Amino acid sequence: MNFLLRYGNFLLFLVLEFTALYMVARYNKKQNEIYQSSANLVMGFVYENASTVRNYLFMQAVADSLARENAELRTQLEASKYIVTQERGTVRFPLDTSTIRPDTAQKKDVIQQFNYIAAEVISNSVSRNDNYMTINRGSNHGIRMGMAVISPDGIVGIVRNVTPHYAQVMSILNKRISISAMIKRNRYFGSLTWDGVSPRTMTLDYIPKHADVVRGDTIMTSGFSESFPGELRIGKVVDFKIRNGFYAIDVELDNDLANIRYVYVVENLMLLELSQFKK
Amino acid sequence: MSSTIILRNIIRALFFLAFQVLVLAQITLSKEPFSYIFIFIYPLFLIFLPIKIPTWLSMLVGFVYGFVIDLFLNTMGMHTATCVFMAFIRPALIQFLEPQGGYKDSSSPTRRSMGFIWFLRYAAIFMLIHIFFFFSVEEFTPFYWRKIVFYTIPSYLISMVLVMIYSFLLDPVE
Structure with missing residues (x-):
């Protein structure tokens, strides 16, 4: 309860903001394309680095x-x-x-x-x-x-x-x-x-x-x-x-x-x- | 919060909504360097929300308000995200600009109640963040930050002129 009082506004902000940004990415063509390609970019980056780490560990x-x-x-x-x-x-x-x-x-x-x-x-x-x-x-x-x-x-x-x-x-x-x-x-x-x-x-x-x-x-x-x-x-x-x-x-x-x-x-x-x- | 204030804010919301959607959105500046000027008037509703309004309430109000604007302007989520963000940081901005002696309860931050200089600073900072945030969401990637800045500046200047005209012509009491 204490936690909610202190961070409630911030949590509500996150929920509302991410809902809004989800709508932006979901229902707008241009932003959806950007979202898709940057998601690919980020995931590619993550996968590539994970594989480097994995290679190092298994060397x-x-x-x-x-x-x-x-x-x-x-x-x-x-x-x-x-x-x-x-x-x-x-x-x-x-x-x-x-x-x-x-x-x-x-x-x-x-x-x-x-x-x-x-x-x-x-x-x-x-x-x-x-x-x-x-x-x-x-x-x-x-x-x-x-x-x-x-x-x-x-x-x-x-x-x-x-x-x-x-x-x-x-x-x-x-x-x-x-x-x-x-x-x-x-x-x-x-x-x-x-x-x-x-x-x-x-x-x-x-x-x-x-x-x-x-x-x-x-x-x-x-x-x-x-x-x-x-x-x-x-x-x-x-x-x-x-x-x-x-x-x-x-x-x-x-x-x-x-x-x-x-x-x-x-x-x-x-x-x-x-x-x-x-x- | 008295019912007068609630009613006054609802009327204000409808007015800015209509003004934004029916008047400003119809103005298209198609000449090349001005082709992407978007004139913002609707943030004035958020600017004029009562100072002591709880943040959770202003965020929910901002969400609904922005969502309605998005529905009319066919920009799903963009104005919503901006309004929620502005409602979230508004208390910090108001605190930052707090005059000596503090704020009167339940008053709205208007030119008449706070003075011209205070209102100018408040509105200028608010509008700048609002417009910059909106174009950031619109571009949806920090890679185009130059473009974001390029769009923000002219839209911001024209919107500020309009905001000032409004605050002198139709200055709300509170």
Whole structure:
């Protein structure tokens, strides 16, 4: 009652005014058109902004699902398969490559060699001599010690410790790491290490002196290690010098580990078989 | 409120209604810069409502009054919305212009009762808001504010001249 006394006039004003404006919009052609179009304008504005907000809120979920999908797509890549079909045929000299390289996409029989598990980095460091990161996937998701970790632009590290829900990854920015890598152009391979200086630069050692190296050469994984699939791009040559009879090549990494977020853990399904030779 | 005042206001309402609808609405200024001049006389009824009339009553009266004008002028809701709005803000305007010593009960704010200067200010402000609000409703979108201002000014000036003529020729006592 008190409320009515105080705001009664205003409420009555609102009722009468909106009745009148309703009549204006309802019974006059020109004003009705304006009302319709501005209603559309306002609703369009509201819908558009609501969808922006919604997109923002669901960005995390979208990113997660994209990472998962990427992992699945990587799994389906030819590089993740072990080629079963044996290539037989007469090899003539001079070598005719067409006879030993049939159309790979159609004729080869393959079995899966690499699986990819998407994970998110939840802690990371690049400033110490021995850097580690933690990812939010663990043994429950099939992650085992020694698996390689890669990112869309390059390599990331090797799984060191595994708990049911998390895994600790030894970053490539770690003085104890050594990864088999090769120059893409001529397939000379060496060992990639980190000297602890810059988080964007690693050193490729043991490339023989007779190999020809030029600045800008692409460095990729060799595929000789048990963990990393072959032919993953790592970075490019920025500088090189001779040390102890071998090239020591400075490699600028393609990926920046200082702001990495999504990674893929590589599961090598042939690992057990490959490790037979190490005994 | 005595029945004389009620009767006087009803007669006044009918008079302004007839004057607006039968005389002024028939005048069309078709020459280009004046083609949208609308001469307002009917707001004088709202201007002359008793000072102490309750706001709810003046809004209801304004609603009915504006609605009848809309019916005749075929402008459904536009004058109604304006009259309701003016009835709603009228107490604030009267309070704003309150002379020293306050108002006498039940008197209408006329030139004779309040003095020429006071009445001129009151009517000028009232008519300006009324006409501006009407053209705003008429355009129905703030995008055309230039057009609204362009329509308001000439209509306002001519209407004010008429209001002043009326208040001198037929000056109501209260």
